[in-house]
Amino acid sequence: MPQKSTEAYPYAFTVSYVERVWQHRWRCSDVTFHCLEGALCQQWVQTIREQLTALTSRPKHLLVYINPYGGKQQGERIYEQKVAPLFTLASISTDVIVTEHANHARDHLRTEAELKQYDGVVCVGGDGMFSEMVHGLVSRTQRDNGVDQNSPEEKLVPCTLRIGIIPAGSTDCICYATVGINDPVTSALHIIVGDAQPMDVCSVHHNNTFLRYSVSLLGYGFYGDVLADSERKRWMGPARYDFSGFKTFLTHHYYEGTVSFLPATDILGTPRDKTRCRAGYVLLYKCNLSNNIHNQLCSLVLYPHVWGWRVIRGKFLAINAASMSCACPRSPKGLSPAAHLADGTTDLILVRQCSRFNFLRHLLRHTSKYDQFDMTFVEVHRVRRFRFTPRYCQSDSELDLRENGKRLFSQICRDHPACSCSPAYSSWNCDGEILPHAAIEVGYVTTPYNLLCKYTVHSESIQTHSLFPHFVTLQPCYKMDKIKTHQSTHNTPS
Ligand SMILES: Nc1ncnc2c1ncn2[C@@H]1O[C@H](COP(=O)(O)OP(=O)(O)OP(=O)(O)O)[C@@H](O)[C@H]1O
Numbered sequence: 001m002p003q004k005s006t007e008a009y010p011y012a013f014t015v016s017y018v019e020r021v022w023q024h025r026w027r028c029s030d031v032t033f034h035c036l037e038g039a040l041c042q043q044w045v046q047t048i049r050e051q052l053t054a055l056t057s058r059p060k061h062l063l064v065y066i067n068p069y070g071g072k073q074q075g076e077r078i079y080e081q082k083v084a085p086l087f088t089l090a091s092i093s094t095d096v097i098v099t100e101h102a103n104h105a106r107d108h109l110r111t112e113a114e115l116k117q118y119d120g121v122v123c124v125g126g127d128g129m130f131s132e133m134v135h136g137l138v139s140r141t142q143r144d145n146g147v148d149q150n151s152p153e154e155k156l157v158p159c160t161l162r163i164g165i166i167p168a169g170s171t172d173c174i175c176y177a178t179v180g181i182n183d184p185v186t187s188a189l190h191i192i193v194g195d196a197q198p199m200d201v202c203s204v205h206h207n208n209t210f211l212r213y214s215v216s217l218l219g220y221g222f223y224g225d226v227l228a229d230s231e232r233k234r235w236m237g238p239a240r241y242d243f244s245g246f247k248t249f250l251t252h253h254y255y256e257g258t259v260s261f262l263p264a265t266d267i268l269g270t271p272r273d274k275t276r277c278r279a280g281y282v283l284l285y286k287c288n289l290s291n292n293i294h295n296q297l298c299s300l301v302l303y304p305h306v307w308g309w310r311v312i313r314g315k316f317l318a319i320n321a322a323s324m325s326c327a328c329p330r331s332p333k334g335l336s337p338a339a340h341l342a343d344g345t346t347d348l349i350l351v352r353q354c355s356r357f358n359f360l361r362h363l364l365r366h367t368s369k370y371d372q373f374d375m376t377f378v379e380v381h382r383v384r385r386f387r388f389t390p391r392y393c394q395s396d397s398e399l400d401l402r403e404n405g406k407r408l409f410s411q412i413c414r415d416h417p418a419c420s421c422s423p424a425y426s427s428w429n430c431d432g433e434i435l436p437h438a439a440i441e442v443g444y445v446t447t448p449y450n451l452l453c454k455y456t457v458h459s460e461s462i463q464t465h466s467l468f469p470h471f472v473t474l475q476p477c478y479k480m481d482k483i484k485t486h487q488s489t490h491n492t493p494s
């Protein structure tokens, strides 16, 4: 600042604020205001501070879990260098746990963590780490409320604590599909300003026994096989998915079975809509869909069997249930671009046996503007529940082998034990974790979740933003713990 104005306006304070720089990317900027009088400066600071304190949606105390081995193993560095300084600037205090083993965060959240003292929990990692948080919190909430997790008929009780994601994984699909980008700074700023987004959760069962929750992808066939292969190549980092994806594409296995599903008939909107559920300031498509007659007509056309379950038998290259778009850097529009984040449904995508060439066309359309569902061997249904039963029963010994992670020597092709045809079973990819059971039942899709790092879709949050459009926090010009005015000519706080 020129000396002249410093002399004329000797008091100053700095406001840090969120700036939208490009598309969905946010950055923290600041602006310094200079005043003639110390008292006036103090009054401004006091008033802004009061307004900030009144924003109850903003977290003050967070519990952070860092997976040091997710993605490119950069979790700790990302948190220390990019996120922690922003939390400090926003006067958010944190308790940080660097996980020591898989399921550390899940078990800590489920049993030990003193959750009452926190306004939210944050995970630094990928989809697997987020899944751990969901399992810890959702399980704890169901247990505290006497909900039987084993019953697919039961609806989940919503959790009150929100989860924030700082992306540091390999796919980061949950972060990308909710925020619009996988950028740690953007996510940290969403957490700071208290953004919230409810999200759907599916419970997955086998023989009336609870297996796992899923919030993004439940995929059998192609995505199950990619995951099973890639887990053996974790040392490759995020590139393992490209390698295993290519390999699985070449193997071109199909799987026989029966899919039964309960179509979501009482909703507006279809998986073929052109809208995107990634609410922001420019594109505000809310999850509770718009009252649109065109959408209503599409629902009727797509779901003529409105009253009950539908059953489809066949040979499938992939069976995917996308509870959200599953957009990620590999596929910016995702597996089901029009899926909604919190509408109590999942989009069931059935890819029937077809030629390698056609399957490649289908896969490539996930990365372009062309419609991946507009192909004769692909169908998509918006559903509330579904089941899958493989054509051939899976024996208990086979399940044991799979559960123990052993190679499936017993997995023979259906007609010719000695040849390399398609095996009888794939496994389910449940948000990036392998489920060895081929036969599963998915209970009612419910929305027991709130994320911290999401654009506003609640009217409450929108109001908050229009009242206080940008302020993240206040800082004096010179580094101090508390907000104070200072006399800029003397470089010392007054
Ligand atoms: N300290 C740890 N040591 C080993 N594994 C861990 C540890 N902490 C968490 N995990 C496990 O690491 C697995 C992968 O983590 P994460 O999801 O963060 O990264 P990723 O798999 O590379 O990313 P993505 O899920 O986005 O593809 C998760 O299943 C999680 O349970």
Ligand SMILES: CCCCCCCCCCCCC/C=C/[C@@H](O)[C@H](CO)NC(=O)CCCCC
Binding pocket: 126, 127, 128, 170, 171, 172, 173, 216, 217, 223, 226, 227, 241, 242, 245, 246, 249, 326, 328, 330, 331, 334, 335, 363, 364, 366, 367, 429, 430, 431, 432, 433
């Ligand atoms: C031969 C050309 C192929 C081009 C294909 C592009 C299609 C990409 C669609 C990507 C869909 C990602 C769905 C997200 C799944 C996550 O819950 C899971 C855990 O992070 N990731 C994977 O399973 C990792 C899945 C990675 C699949 C490649």
Ligand SMILES: [Ca+2]
Binding pocket: 200, 322, 323, 324, 339, 340, 341, 342, 343, 344, 345, 346, 347
């Ligand atoms: Ca959904």
